[in-house]
Amino acid sequence: MNHSQLQTPYFMIDEAKLIQNLETAKKLKELSGVKLVLALKCFSTWGVFDIIKPYLDGTTSSGPYEVKLGYETFGGETHAYSVGYTEQDVIEVADIADKLIFNSQSQLTHYRHLVEGKASLGLRLNPGVSVAGQDLANPARKYSRLGVQADQIDAAVFDTLQGVMFHMNCENKSADSFIELLDSISVQFGHYLDKLEWVSLGGGVFFTWPGYELEKLASALKAFSVKHGVQLYLEPGEAIITKTADLVVTVVDIVENEKKTAIVDSATEAHRLDTLIYDEPASILEATEGAEHHYVIGSCSCLAGDQFCETQFSQPLKIGQRLHIMDSAGYTMVKLNWFNGIKMPSIYCQRTSGEVVKLNEFGYSDFKRSLSQWAV
Numbered sequence: 001m002n003h004s005q006l007q008t009p010y011f012m013i014d015e016a017k018l019i020q021n022l023e024t025a026k027k028l029k030e031l032s033g034v035k036l037v038l039a040l041k042c043f044s045t046w047g048v049f050d051i052i053k054p055y056l057d058g059t060t061s062s063g064p065y066e067v068k069l070g071y072e073t074f075g076g077e078t079h080a081y082s083v084g085y086t087e088q089d090v091i092e093v094a095d096i097a098d099k100l101i102f103n104s105q106s107q108l109t110h111y112r113h114l115v116e117g118k119a120s121l122g123l124r125l126n127p128g129v130s131v132a133g134q135d136l137a138n139p140a141r142k143y144s145r146l147g148v149q150a151d152q153i154d155a156a157v158f159d160t161l162q163g164v165m166f167h168m169n170c171e172n173k174s175a176d177s178f179i180e181l182l183d184s185i186s187v188q189f190g191h192y193l194d195k196l197e198w199v200s201l202g203g204g205v206f207f208t209w210p211g212y213e214l215e216k217l218a219s220a221l222k223a224f225s226v227k228h229g230v231q232l233y234l235e236p237g238e239a240i241i242t243k244t245a246d247l248v249v250t251v252v253d254i255v256e257n258e259k260k261t262a263i264v265d266s267a268t269e270a271h272r273l274d275t276l277i278y279d280e281p282a283s284i285l286e287a288t289e290g291a292e293h294h295y296v297i298g299s300c301s302c303l304a305g306d307q308f309c310e311t312q313f314s315q316p317l318k319i320g321q322r323l324h325i326m327d328s329a330g331y332t333m334v335k336l337n338w339f340n341g342i343k344m345p346s347i348y349c350q351r352t353s354g355e356v357v358k359l360n361e362f363g364y365s366d367f368k369r370s371l372s373q374w375a376v
């Protein structure tokens with residue numbers, strides 16, 4: 001299938017680029033002994049899990065349906081975590097999870113009897129330190145509800161726990177700053193960790209970033225696991241999927257109001273939500289920074305500030321022209337929504353063989369069903 005025959009908007013996942021990230025993950029595992037579970041919150045397009053499975057150890061989740069999806073479509077180890085479980089969630093999840101991690105001591109107390117004998121029991125701790133660019137995504141922010149703070153720990157719980165989870169990084173590209181967090185965890189919680197079987201250090205470690213000091217990270221992880229006698233886990237999402245997919249759109253109009261805006265057949269609010277939430281402009285493959293023709297790449301949604309980015313091109317844009325919005329895999333497909341009734345992007349995978357495989361497509365009936373199935 002030729003890409004130009006595909007109707008926009010669509011996501012194109014590039015298998016070769018995915019494998020490149022996965023090879024780095026494999027190297028990290030080999031050097032450090034860490035196990036890696038894919039964070040489904042970031043990426044759960046299960047149509048490509050057969051590519052990922054040979055490299056990673058399983059999945060981790062943030063809600064009950066992700067647990068089920070990981071169990072059904074990925075296999076390996078299924079880790080279950082939620083900021084807030086209902087009793088019914090715990091009952092459902094305990095049967096299929098290998099590890100069940102509670103966010104608080106109160107949830108642990110209420111529901112541990114539903115898990116014991118079924119899954120390995122874990123608790124999320126909050127180290128109070130983090131590396132996260134934005135407060136919205138900072139697990140150690142003031143009044144954080146994510147995990148148990150060091151000064152609130154009831155030491156007795158560690159006698160009957162198998163593991164703990166920390167998550168305190170967001171797109172951390174520095175091995176040194178991760179090691180500082182690791183040292184802080186060792187100092188604050190080391191005496192508890194010595195009693196456990198496993199420790200998960202969460203996600204947000206950007207070990208596939210160009211120039212990342214992988215060996216340094218690996219030796220720190222290895223030393224930590226030896227020191228505390230635990231199996232270590234990381235829960236990468238973005239590191240696995242970074243730079244592996246484009247969102248391909250078409251310019252449908254060009255308007256001018258002091259600046260030229262190229263309006264495309266997609267919207268950040270519907271198809272690339274984090275552009276908006278974190279105010280992080282997208283990058284366009286066809287753009288040339290500093291070139292003569294300046295455009296706002298505007299969404300087709302009704303939201304006044306909904307734009308992908310402002311950038312420059314060496315030639316004027318034309319209506320009908322396609323643009324590739326790069327690095328659009330993580331936290332995108334999992335957040336797609338039907339705002340404005342905009343057509344939902346299809347999802348494809350470009351195999352290393354050259355074949356293009358369709359993973360998903362959506363139509364009006366999907367939109368309608370998402371709103372009501374039954375009328376009054």
Ligand SMILES: Cc1ncc(COP(=O)(O)O)c(C=O)c1O
Nearest residue numbers: 039042167203204235236237238
């Ligand atoms: C508990 C937990 N684990 C893993 C992740 C995945 O993080 P990332 O996609 O940045 O690697 C997150 C992200 O929010 C998280 O909250």
